[in-house]
Amino acid sequence: MPLTATLERVEIELGDRSYPILIGDDLLDDAAHYDALPSAAGALIVSNTTVAPLYAQRLRAVLQQRYRTVHLLELPDGEVYKDWTTLNLIFDALLGHGCDRKTVLFALGGGVVGDMTGFAAASYMRGVPFVQVPTTLLAQVDSSVGGKTAINHPLGKNMIGAFYQPQLVLCDLGTLKTLPPRELSAGLSEVIKYGPIYDMAFFDWIEAHMDALVARDGAALAHAVKRSCEIKAEVVGQDEREAGLRAILNFGHTFGHAIESGLGYGEWLHGEAVGCGMVMAAQLSQRLGGVDAAFVARLTRLIERAGLPVVGPALGTERYLELMRVDKKSEGGEIRFVVLDGPGSAVMRAAPEALVREVLSRCCQA
Amino acid sequence: MPLTATLERVEIELGDRSYPILIGDDLLDDAAHYDALPSAAGALIVSNTTVAPLYAQRLRAVLQQRYRTVHLLELPDGEVYKDWTTLNLIFDALLGHGCDRKTVLFALGGGVVGDMTGFAAASYMRGVPFVQVPTTLLAQVDSSVGGKTAINHPLGKNMIGAFYQPQLVLCDLGTLKTLPPRELSAGLSEVIKYGPIYDMAFFDWIEAHMDALVARDGAALAHAVKRSCEIKAEVVGQDEREAGLRAILNFGHTFGHAIESGLGYGEWLHGEAVGCGMVMAAQLSQRLGGVDAAFVARLTRLIERAGLPVVGPALGTERYLELMRVDKKSEGGEIRFVVLDGPGSAVMRAAPEALVREVLSRCCQA
Structure with a gap:
């Protein structure tokens, strides 16, 4: 298929680790997009049992023009499989096929496939090249970009x-x-995120185009993906290893991770948990004086329109607190949150436990 | 204990990843050596059931002056445990103790403890700081230096x-x-290695001091460790990620890894397999015209004097070849070897299979 007019390119600027994000229709089949990759004898496509039947053969066909051998590995689908046992299937495949340290890995799927394939690429023989081919909205706007595996x-x-x-x-x-509707909503959660933490003009645009996004309007999705990637690129380019600024991308994630972990991974989708977590983080921000009640209501309404939950599950306040204490942002036992210090601006800080308890009791089912 | 006159310092120069190697008697107990480490609330000492009873309490006592909590984890001892299951014990301990992303890991033990603790540090929360406290000669002269985990x-x-x-x-x-005598010999294997690949003056020195080294003469060991670390520092400083030069440090390792893997990890010590592997690599170098028979005999004699095996186990030639094809240096199915292109100089290259077969049949038990 020829290139369409919608091809967009966003650069991640990280010195010798810089790379492009290409965004457009039917990019998968165009061999030209793979031209700049390092040469190698072989490639391994890592996908899952849901995505592989849809797209793996198309990707394989185009990669076979470039690599002598192209293997395919289908992992079981779901966050619950994002563990060592499943990761090891990738190492088994790489070693079983005799893949050398120049082998290129292709992650074809959503965030789980991307995160696991990326970590496998980072670790196999202490590092082989890899390519993200995200097939969910969440992976396209967030998890495939920025190198967190x-x-x-x-x-x-x-x-x-x-x-x-x-x-x-x-x-x-x-x-x-x-993409199933629930997965589309989960992706919109991370799109919405970029508004309150970084870009209120984009927030306005999302509000104006939420119906189009939910209806999968091509132009609306293209803009949402592109602007999300641009913001992520700006943030990651300034702070690759999350020493500071990058942490704002975790808005809603401290509460969200507690939901995912407390219910058992996979019960709620990551994006659903983050959607609900952003409501909680906004409530906390209001209590800390960063935003007013009207803004919290506006954000909550937008999250709801995306088809996302805005009330947390009844895990109990103590369990929420316990789960949040193991968050990676915690230091010396103190839970730290990304909160809004104004619309379009976020910071990381510790919050008084009394306020966190108030938010949990207000935002969760009894 | 006060600082002794034997304190030596070798710098690994890697930009913002630079660090010092300190070499001397009873360094473990001197709090001053830890002063430059990043501050943190907690530390985790990872050791094994052999080393921990000997040194862990001394290390713990000095670290408790610096960190609020100092946990100790004892892994089972041996190369056979250098796997995911054992690695996961480190993650379990870190998460079980609520360790945050500033926690400092201390690897107290030999190469297995160092490699696993280093990889755990690289991966826990995508990277926490760690310190190598190598307690074997092999780890002091090789595996603890240079960042391979x-x-x-x-x-x-x-x-x-x-x-x-x-x-x-x-x-x-x-x-x-x-250190048990067998472990001392295994460490001497990696000391000897630096001679033929890089520094014939050091090779001469080792020949002159082999009896002293085997007898654990303090001054001889101090010089052997220091000069080995200096050479490793020079090589790693030029090629951190083994794009080229660094591969020479793997002299003897392609054959050696095949021995270890073919017999089952732990049957021969790594250093023993490398000692025997160096004999094979020297024989291959001779067949490729890099060194003469007299040099091969001289190197073989030195390896023997260190108490190391110089004849390979009877795995069978086909099995050796199969095992060597999965070596990390292989590319496109071709086995590549580090060979000597003269005394004191090494290169990596592919070798005709007929020559490799000849070496295997000459150097291994029938």
């Missing part, structure tokens, strides 16, 4: 991983057509 | 890992007094 541990989400940048991110908007 | 996979040694530099390497020569 990880697996979960029973005691915490994304606790074992690496900062490891891909060579290329290919966001094929065509793949969003097959 | 890894675990084994059933299909290959060190296949899963990261390049991740410590903050500090503390080589306490006092710990070598408790």
Whole structure:
């Protein structure tokens, strides 16, 4: 298929680890997009049992023009499989096929496939190149960009991983057509996130185009993906390893991770937990004086319009607090939150426990 | 204990990842050596059931002056445990103790403890600081320096890992007094290695001092550790991620890894396998015209004097070749070897299979 007019390019500027994000329709099949990749004898496509039947053969066909051998590995689908046992299937495949240290890995799927393939690429023979081909909205706007890779541990989400940048991110908007509605909503959660933490003009745009986004209007999705990637690129370019600024991208994630972990991974989608977590983080921000009640209501309404939950599950306040204490942002036992210090601006800080308890009791089912 | 006159310092120059190696007697107990480490609430000492009873309490006592909590984890001892299951014990301990992303890990032990603790540090919350406190000669002269961390996979040694530099390497020569003779010999193997690949003057020195080294003469060991670290520092400083030069440090390792893997990890010590592997690599070098028979005999004699095996186990030629094809240096199915292109100089290259077969049949038990 020829290039369409919608091809967009966003650069992640990280010195010798810089790479482009390409965004457009049916990019998957265009061999030209792969031209700049390092040469190698072989490639391994890592996907899952849901996505592989839809897109793996198309990707394989185009990669076979470039690599002598192209293997495919289908992982089981779901956050619950984002663990060592599943990760090891990637190492088994790489070693079983005799893949050398130049082998290129392609992550074809959502955030779970991307995070695990990225960590496998970071660790196999201490590092092989990899490419992100995200097929969910969430992965296209967030998880495939910026080099965070990880697996979960029973005691915490994304606790074992690496900062490891891909060579290329290919966001094929065509793949969003097959996304289940619940996954689309989960992706919109991370799109919405960029507004309150960084760009109120984008927030206004999302409000104006939420109906179009939910209806999968191509132009609306293209803009949402592009602007999200631009913001992520700006933030990651300034703080690759999350020494400071980058942490704002975790708005809603401290509460969200507690929900995911407390219910058991996979019960709520990551984006759903983050959507609800942003409501809680906004409530906390209001109590800390960063935003007013009208803004919290406006954000809550937008999250709801995206089809996302805005009330947390009844885990109990003590359990929430316990789960949040193992968050990676915690230091010396103190839970730290990303909160808004104004519309379009976020900071990380500790919050008085009494306020956190108030937020939990207000925002969660009894 | 006060500082002794033997304190030596070697710098690893890697920009913002630079760090010192300190070498001397009873360094372990001197709080001053830890002053430059990043501040943190807690530390975790990772050791094994052999080393911990000897040195862990001394290390813990000095670290308790610096960190509010100092936990100790004892892993089972041996190369056979250098796998994911054991690595996961480190993650379990970190999460179980609520360790945050500033926690400092201390690897107290030999190469297995150092490689696993380093990889755990690289991966826990995508990276926490760590310190190497090597207690074997092999770890002091080789594995603790340079940032290579890894675990084994059933299909290959060190296949899963990261390049991740410590903050500090503390080589306490006092710990070598408790080393079993077989472990001392294994360490001498990596000391000898630096001669043929890089520094013939050091090779001459080792020949002249082999009896002193085997007898654990303090001054001889101090010089051997220091000069080995200096050479490693020079090589790693030029090529941190093994794009080229650094590969020469793997002299003897392609054959050696095949021995270790073929017999089952732990049957031969790593240094023993490398000792025998160097004999094979020297024989291959001779067949490629790099060194003469007299030099091969001289190197073989020195390896023997260190108490190391110089004849390979009877795995069978086909099995050796199969095991070497999964070596990390292989590319496109071709086995590559570090060979000598003269005394004191090494290169990496592919070798005709017929020559490799000849070497295997000459150097291994029938």
